[in-house]
Amino acid sequence: MSTLTGVENRMAMQLRLREIFEKNQRANDAVAVLWMDLDRFKEINDSIGHMIGDQLLCVVAETLSEALDRRGYVSRFGGDEFILVCPGANRAGAQAIAADVLGYFRQNFEIAGHTLSVTASLGIAIAPQDGRDADELLQHADMALYQAKGNGRNRAVSFTWSMKERFNRLHDIETGIRTALRDREMSLHFQPIFDLASGKVASCEALLRWTHPLLGSIAPRELIPIAENIGLINEISEWVLAEACAAAAEWPEDVRLSVNISPAVFQSADLPRIVISHLMATGLPARRLELEVTESVLLVDEPRTNAMLLDLRKIGLRLALDDFGTGYSSLSYLSAFAFDTIKVDESFMRIVNTSPETQAVIRAIIFLAAELGMDTVAEGIESDGQLSYASDTGFNYAQGFLLCPPVPRAEITRMLSESFDIGTQRSLRSRQLLRKRA
Incomplete structure (x- = not known):
């Protein structure tokens, strides 16, 4: 468990996801991963302090558990990033969960006398079509989150394989720039x-x-x-x-x-x-x-x-x-x-x-x-x-x-x-x- 928020930590989430994968591969059942982070969380920490930021993370963990309503598991991946693992959720089900989560963030959060208007971005990946194992599914959910951020934040984006192509191209260019400068x-x-x-x-x-x-x-x-x-x-x-x-x-x-x-x-x-x-x-x-x-x-x-x-x-x-x-x-x-x-x-x-x-x-x-x-x-x-x-x-x-x-x-x-x-x-x-x- 995360000592701060009381939800599962990264290691517990990864173990749970691998167990779900092993079980679901035999039955070919779906499992959804929603990777979420808070938009501009650093600005909150920098402006009103890390103690308020920590309290906000605790409230967010409770909010996510309420939004999930027993449809999955909440874990804190690190910093202001949370991962929702939802066994049995197909793409439509995952998108419905994402919409519920975003709906909860439309209300302000009251933290230690501060009224905080906070939004979130989510990346969605669904097994088995979006990932052959737990690590690949997480990687693809992260790519979808990156796309959601790039599209303007405060939204959910589902993984597509074209994102993988763009990611690989980006990686090749980044590596190539360093080599090109050196040579x-x-x-x-x-x-x-x-x-x-x-x-x-x-x-x-x-x-x-x-x-x-x-x-x-x-x-x-x-x-x-x-x-x-x-x-x-x-x-x-x-x-x-x-x-x-x-x-x-x-x-x-x-x-x-x-x-x-x-x-x-x-x-x-x-x-x-x-x-x-x-x-x-x-x-x-x-x-x-x-x-x-x-x-x-x-x-x-x-x-x-x-x-x-x-x-x-x-x-x-x-x-x-x-x-x-x-x-x-x-x-x-x-x-x-x-x-x-x-x-x-x-x-x-x-x-x-x-x-x-x-x-x-x-x-x-x-x-x-x-x-x-x-x-x-x-x-x-x-x-x-x-x-x-x-x-x-x-x-x-x-x-x-x-x-x-x-x-x-x-x-x-x-x-x-x-x-x-x-x-x-x-x-x-x-x-x-x-x-x-x-």
Whole structure:
């Protein structure tokens, strides 16, 4: 028994589940496992103390026993995690139990004079279809719980085998990132950003590329969140800055470098020092480096964020607000933070020729940016119509596959040495497309 809550502990639960499995395998009976934890329990401990948290766990154990109503057994797995083992429960029965549990959590808990509003998340796995033994069933219930958390908490999610596939992929990527960093298997490609007035290349954005030995190419939108989650994003970002600055030092002096900075890295007080060290190591002038941040950076600790932006600006580099228009508070950021560039998200450009509403939003953004002395970049240009609209509407710059896809370091260095422009690139891309169609 758990000495705190009075319900079964982890070891007792595992023994009980194995006994049930041995019995049920002969009869092919169902057994359900519901893995539950409290949402944001750490916040309760941190704000009002561990003693209140412990009392809450005791009340939760009693609540779960009441919600189960003799349909199964309650155990405390550890921390704020509880496991319900329900012999004979099929998927419908398990979902009914989960609904009853969630119903009990709709009421507040009164603990030592504190009124606590607490929610819970549950993962459900059913034997024999979801697990061949007790350990596998528990693992799959845990995966379903992880999915419930990811879906917004305060809900129950049943295990599916696609979760197993995603878990295995996640594990392979996590392991692969560590190996790739150790063996320097990642690389950078660079995509030009063109000045629409002159047609010349104004800057190039550094884009991370990595090919997993088993899974193939891993897109940055998948790679970066995983790297953030396992605490390797700082190491990756330092490598990207070092490689990108070294590459840009070989380019013409009028071509800038753009580098995306993860929100996790942006919270590091060491960022200005890291940037300075790589600029000094490569000899790249600060005015030629532009750091791109997304709106999510600005949602956390506004005074601290503004101070960081000011520190970076003191170095002399430029700042860009990337993926602009995808958040809810974008307009307030334009006046609250000093950016040099606004990059309008490609989702706007994708429908700009068919959506009058999108056209109105873009015109407003360009007007505001001009009034505030900020440049604008149209991202994701993939058609002549999109390019014409960007030029006619007043964008300063454009970027996209129509103009030039991301290319390796050696190729971008060669292209820049040849002083190519929008005209030559469009002609080249047209010939490439014609050859593909032929």
